[in-house]
Amino acid sequence: MSVWALGLNHTTAPLDLRGRFAFALDQIAPTLHSLRSSFGSHRHPQVEAAIISTCNRTEIYCASEHMALDHTVGWLAESGGVAPALLRSHAYALHDDEAARHAFRVASGLDSMVIGEAQILGQMKDAVRAAETAGALGTTLNQLFQRSFAVAKEVRTATEIGAHSISMAAASVRLASQLFEDLAKTRVLFVGAGEMIDLAATHFAARRPQSIVVANRTLERGEKLATRFGGEAMRLAELPGRLAEFDIVVSCTASTLPLIGLGAVERALKQRKHRPMFMVDLAVPRDIEPEVQKLEDVYLYTVDDLAQVVQQGQASRQAAVAQAEVIIDAGVQSFMHWLAQRGTVPLIQQLNAQADEWRTLELTRARKLLAKGEDIETVLEALSRGLTQKMLHGAMAELHAGDNAAREQTAQTLSRLFLRKER
Known part of the structure; x- marks a missing residue:
């Protein structure tokens, strides 16, 4: 799963250009529908999306199996009536850990014109609710934003980032x-x-x-x-x-x-x-x-x-900013670890389904033997042996397939999986 963000803000684009990409809250739902529809259903069947639009920024966050930053740039440029090259010259395009870090910094008030201001957090929450209501928010973006809110709360609790902010x-x-x-x-x-x-x-x-x-x-x-x-x-x-x-x-x-x-x-x-x-x-x-x-x-x-x-008083906030960045770093690492684990979910589901199928077969066989009056110990022995053989069959087959190098790699993998010693 990939996550990406495309945006422009008060530091990258002039006011009049930002105005071309401003979306009122009641425009978010149809705009998200337009964006998601533009991806088509072949390569990007389930693109998650959210849009944050304030007086200082417009940002699009997306998540999908395949990254599509170029397509997102083209769509946003067309919606604002500007050339993609012009948009690129004033926008930032981020993906994965960079996108997560940016979302966390925005929520924490570190990317605002007023360092430490709290209003952006409420605006982000409004944007997330709008995306959720529109049916555009999936598991990945939901995790990204919920973690960004948690990080923002920790930043405000553990630092004095908002103590000197001027709204x-x-x-x-x-x-x-x-x-x-x-x-x-x-x-x-x-x-x-x-x-x-x-x-x-x-x-x-x-x-x-x-x-x-x-x-x-x-x-x-x-x-x-x-x-x-x-x-x-x-x-x-x-x-x-x-x-x-x-x-x-x-x-x-x-x-x-x-x-x-x-x-x-x-x-x-x-x-x-x-x-x-x-x-x-x-x-x-x-x-x-x-x-x-x-x-x-x-x-x-x-x-x-x-x-x-x-920006007056910014110097007095620098120590708090440094503390906040440490908290954000930890949040980014945690999110990326979660995202990496999400990639193994389909395999885990397949393994569980296969194991359940084997278990059901062996239990059915054992119940039939018990119904015929077979000895319980004999039935349990047959059940355990049947499960063991089913679980090891694929591994044994791989050990006898391929060339020497492939067999050596398989042997090392199987050793790690099956011959681990309890510590």
């Missing part, structure tokens, strides 16, 4: 504080109502801004989030007309097209008499048109722009 939300508040002297006098708009916006709203609400508004496609969900922070909710359709009200805009939706365009921001600035606006686009693909960044009175940050802020 995207916290970084946004820090940057906003540099622009506005007092956040308590600002009006904040959150676009979307997902996990990232929930986290950002929590951080901004702690600074007690003058008002909080949540704009969401589904008003009921927006109201639920806004109520928690004493704010109000509005529909996305109202956004262009009310944009000028807000000093701070934080957006993160699953929209495939920008929700806030250059023209809308220009009109908002004019109404604000060019008072500055602080905008954070945490979405991939973008929620805010990139041209907005060129406007003189707008301070727009994307997930990639926040990288420099969240």
Whole structure:
């Protein structure tokens, strides 16, 4: 059984390219079906697959009897509408122990923009549940991910990997504080109502801004989030007309097209008499048109722009990272040992089936002899001799077959199997 992973993240690909390969959670099931169907049923009859898609990464994990990295690259490139060569130049392709190590590092927060952040673990669990619901998760990938979760838990328990992490939300508040002297006098708009916006709203609400508004496609969900922070909710359709009200805009939706365009921001600035606006686009693909960044009175940050802020304090985490890598190494070795053993399962099943067949034959013969009144000791002797002969027949035949070299190799193997001495 082979395991492989194909992905691109914040260190290998620019934001706009990552946006081409972003999949919302409700898109995972049909996307997995498309991927698995693309392998066909001849060479890859049962390909296991899972997709992790966040603002910082898109990764495909697969497992099958035969590795198919090139095919996976071709499929992903086609789904994103780019040439395979372009995708390869920005992607990483890993297999077996390298794929396992990468999964463990991702789950542990070591491959994140924010070293030690915990959000990725929840996102991975969501991805695994989606793959399981879609019927795409088999024994091998299930083991890979369950072990990655266990390793991540051990890393957090045994090290201080998350002690100094600065989340995207916290970084946004820090940057906003540099622009506005007092956040308590600002009006904040959150676009979307997902996990990232929930986290950002929590951080901004702690600074007690003058008002909080949540704009969401589904008003009921927006109201639920806004109520928690004493704010109000509005529909996305109202956004262009009310944009000028807000000093701070934080957006993160699953929209495939920008929700806030250059023209809308220009009109908002004019109404604000060019008072500055602080905008954070945490979405991939973008929620805010990139041209907005060129406007003189707008301070727009994307997930990639926040990288420099969240990396502060990285030196203090290096000792914890080293400890985490040791834990991950042990986890990888354990998984690869399990994977190697999986390769012998069919043979073990065949051996057990053959042994059961021999046992059934000899028991049937023994019962017939007992029914005829044969002596019990004689019957037991015949049963044991029959089983012994059946088990040794193949070995004896191999010893008399082949040339001298083959017979010598067979003799050594049989000695290891049958002539082991108890220690």
